[in-house]
Amino acid sequence: MFTVAGIGELLWDVLPSEEKLGGAPINFTYHAAALGGESIPISSIGNDSRGERALDFLAAKQLDTRCISISDQLPTGFVTIELDNAGVAHYHFPDHVAWDHLLINQAAQSVTDRLDAVCFGTLAQRNRASRTTIRHYLTGLPAATKRVFDLNLRQDFYSRDLIETSLELCSILKLNEDELATLASMFGLSGNTQEQMNSLLRGHCLELVILTRGAGGSIxxxxxxxxSHPGTATTVVDTIGAGDSFTAAVVIGLLLQRPLAEINETASRLAAYVCSQSGAMPDIPQIYGYHSNDVKR
Incomplete structure (x- = not known):
């Protein structure tokens, strides 16, 4: 079985009518587990009711929570979410929460040698403490471990320096079309979409660049x-977690050594299904993944 981890923010998505557990790296691990991988969330939560509910939820989803540290000083993270008329989510993050001071506990340190892939992003690096922790963890991984940088730009919690450093630490880059436009402006990328992606691929010696374009498909x-994939038609309830499910499907497909066309198709179908459900971590029917007997090494 492949072993993957997501390192970074664990938080509650506070929607108009309810709270649902989320955070891009945690969503990634959930969907990778649904696709047959052994998935490990690495984060920090507060010693509070939200933290307790997070551990209970993840355990119920059969995710290993031993790599989640608990802070007695800081609360469990949350984000308030507003959905527009198209179901697209807009996020507002409070400061000074547990994942801003991410700790790598003994359990998280002990799994480094067997990780096949790790996913990380920019949001969890908004605070110097977590930024240093994440970078140190990534540099300590085996050379063969796939390091997936999900750009995931939120509000103003990123900078050119943060992105450049993260690009040097990763082997796979995932971004959406708005984020590609941001990087094109930031780094002076020219040409069409594929040419800009190619500049990122070759300029940073990447294995793969993943671009999602919402209803416009993916590359x-x-x-x-x-x-390229034209996208899978769906009725959108909300877009929360769809990109994370896409990333998980790509990573598992790469570990399975599947053709890129099949990976793109599987990831598109899964992300479309997630968009048709409420929240980032709906139950995933087996038909949206790879054949389960192929996940074994």
Missing amino acids: LLSDEECV
Whole structure:
């Protein structure tokens, strides 16, 4: 079985009528587990009711929570979410929460040698303490571990320096079309979409660049090929977690050594299904993943 981790923010999505557990790295681990991988969330929560509910929820989803540290000083993170008329989420993050001071406990340290992939982003690096912790953890991983940088730009919690450093630490970059436009402006990328993606791929010696375009589909670009997908039609309830499910499907597909076209198709179908459900971590029917007997090494 492949072992993957998501390191960074664990938080509650506070929606108009309810709270649902989320955080991009945690969503990633949930969907990777649904696709058959052994998934490990690495984060920090507060010693409070939200933290307790988070552990109970993840355990019920059969995720290993031993790599989640508990802070007695800081509360469990949360984010207030507003949905527009198209179901697109807009986020507002409070400061000074547990994942801003991410701790790597003994359990998280002990799994480094067997990780096949790790996903991280920019949001959890908004605070110097967590930024240092995440970078130190990534540099201590085996050379063969896939390091997936999900750009995931939120509010103003990023900078050119943060992005450049993260690009040097990763082997796979995932971004959406708005984020590609931001990088094109920031780094002076020219040409069409594929040419801009290629500049990122070659300029940072990446294995793969993943671009999601909402209803416009997706592109997977490697040194060998560029595979486009037109997108999978769906009725959108909300977009929360859809990108994270797409990333998880790509990573599991790569570990399975599936063709990029099949990976793109599977990821598109899964993300479309997540958009049709409420929240980031709905139950995932097996038909949206890879054949379970193929997940074994």
